[in-house]
Structures are given as C-alpha cells and as structure tokens.
Amino acid sequence: MAIEIFWLSGSPYSWRVLLALEIKQASYVDRRLDGSKGDLKSPEYLAINPRGRAPALRDGDFVLNESVAIMAYLDQACPGPKLFGASAGETGQIWRFICECSDYLADETIAAVLPVFSGQLPEKREAVFASVEKVRAEFARIERVLADQDWFVGDAISAADIAVYPFAALALRGARAAEKQGVDLGFLPFVGRYPAVGRWMDRIEALPRYQKTYPPHWRAADVAPGSAV
Numbered sequence: 641m642a643i644e645i646f647w648l649s650g651s652p653y654s655w656r657v658l659l660a661l662e663i664k665q666a667s668y669v670d671r672r673l674d675g676s677k678g679d680l681k682s683p684e685y686l687a688i689n690p691r692g693r694a695p696a697l698r699d700g701d702f703v704l705n706e707s708v709a710i711m712a713y714l715d716q717a718c719p720g721p722k723l724f725g726a727s728a729g730e731t732g733q734i735w736r737f738i739c740e741c742s743d744y745l746a747d748e749t750i751a752a753v754l755p756v757f758s759g760q761l762p763e764k765r766e767a768v769f770a771s772v773e774k775v776r777a778e779f780a781r782i783e784r785v786l787a788d789q790d791w792f793v794g795d796a797i798s799a800a801d802i803a804v805y806p807f808a809a810l811a812l813r814g815a816r817a818a819e820k821q822g823v824d825l826g827f828l829p830f831v832g833r834y835p836a837v838g839r840w841m842d843r844i845e846a847l848p849r850y851q852k853t854y855p856p857h858w859r860a861a862d863v864a865p866g867s868a869v
C-alpha cells in the first residue's frame with residue numbers, strides 16, 4: 641500500500657512534508673486538497689485529520705497529522721538520507737531548531753504575511769509590523785547559525801532545514817508582495833540583509849527534486865491582494 645499525502649499548495653507545513661519526501665526520494669500518492677472547495681472540512685478528510693488542517697498522511701490503515709510527526713514517520717518508513725541526525729548531539733540540535741521554529745518563527749511569519757496576501761495590510765499594519773519584528777529577530781539568529789555552516793546541523797540537509805525553509809520562503813514572498821503594495825517590511829534586499837540565509841535557501845532550491853515541491857499556485861500566480869498563501 642502506497643503512502644498518501646494530503647496537502648495544500650502554499651501551506652508551509654505541507655511543504656515540509658513534500659520536501660522530506662523528495663529528499664528521501666520516496667514515492668507517494670499525491671492527494672492535493674483545495675481549501676476553497678471545502679476539502680479540509682469534508683467528512684472523509686476529517687476522518688484522516690480531525691483538526692481539518694493540512695498536511696496529513698495515510699499509509700494503509702495508519703493516519704497521521706502534524707508536519708513534524710509526518711517527517712519523523714517518513715524518516716523511519718522510507719529509505720534514503722536520515723533526516724533526524726546520526727548522533728545524539730545531532731538529533732538534539734535538530735529538535736532544538738524544529739522547536740524554536742514552532743515556538744518563535746512559524747506563527748509570527750504567518751501573522752506577518754497573511755494580511756499582505758489578503759489585501760488587509762493597511763488596516764492590520766500595526767499587528768503585521770509587530771510580527772515582522774519577531775520574524776526579523778529570528779532571521780538574525782538563523783543568519784548567525786548559518787554564517788559558517790552550510791546546514792543547520794551536521795554536513796547535510798536535515799529535518800531542521802526542512803522545517804524552517806518553508807517559513808523563510810513564505811516571509812520572502814510576503815516581503816516581495818508587500819513591496820509591490822508600497823510597504824517595506826524590512827526584509828529586502830534579502831541577500832543584502834541575510835546573506836547566509838540567502839545562500840542556504842539557494843542550496844535547498846538547487847536540490848534535484850526541489851522544483852517538484854514548489855507550491856503550484858505560487859508558480860502560476862503573481863502575488864496580488866486576494867491570492868491565497
């Protein structure tokens with residue numbers, strides 16, 4: 641029975657899972673969901689993920705939600721490079737970066753960019769900039785981590801890089817969208833402000849199967865007010 645992956649285009653949590661699958665070169669059945677069609681709240685999907693969120697995995701009778709849990713499952717279930725470290729020290733550090741991303745970066749990034757994509761930047765400007773400040777503080781920390789190493793932990797991509805990357809890409813996309821709306825979120829020029837983060841993103845984007853994971857609606861659409869994340 642093949643692994644099925646339920647995901648949403650542009651969801652950073654879904655992107656983590658797609659990246660993990662491609663880095664492990666695992667085959668899977670693509671179950672892309674469309675939030676606008678109610679796919680997330682259908683009885684069939686709620687039986688897979690009662691929270692009605694993406695991503696989720698089904699492997700035979702086994703179902704799992706939560707992107708990091710799915711990455712951990714795939715790491716055990718699929719051959720390919722190990723994503724959660726080769727030593728106690730590496731595993732601990734990888735989990736540290738994943739936890740820091742969950743606690744300090746993920747929600748703030750979404751809070752910073754959602755109003756930009758939904759055309760609500762003018763009325764939510766104060767809240768957006770409060771989140772932007774927190775995201776920039778995290779980027780400054782990440783910049784220091786990556787200043788003299790290619791990957792967050794060890795000498796290869798790990799679950800730490802995969803967990804953080806989609807939020808960096810989302811912040812950058814939000815900053816570019818805001819710029820088009822005449823608002824400087826303070827991230828651009830990105831490579832000038834965060835050169836090590838920029839080089840790290842380039843390394844991920846150069847991975848052989850990266851393009852397969854890129855959110856299809858991002859590729860298709862120019863960001864404009866009203867476009868979904």
Ligand SMILES: N[C@@H](CCC(=O)N[C@@H](CS)C(=O)NCC(=O)O)C(=O)O
Nearest residue numbers: 651652653692693694695706707708
């Ligand atoms: N902690 C969850 C977060 C999942 C999540 O919030 N997904 C969002 C998309 S980025 C979602 O499905 N939102 C739909 C909704 O809330 O209705 C994970 O890591 O998988």
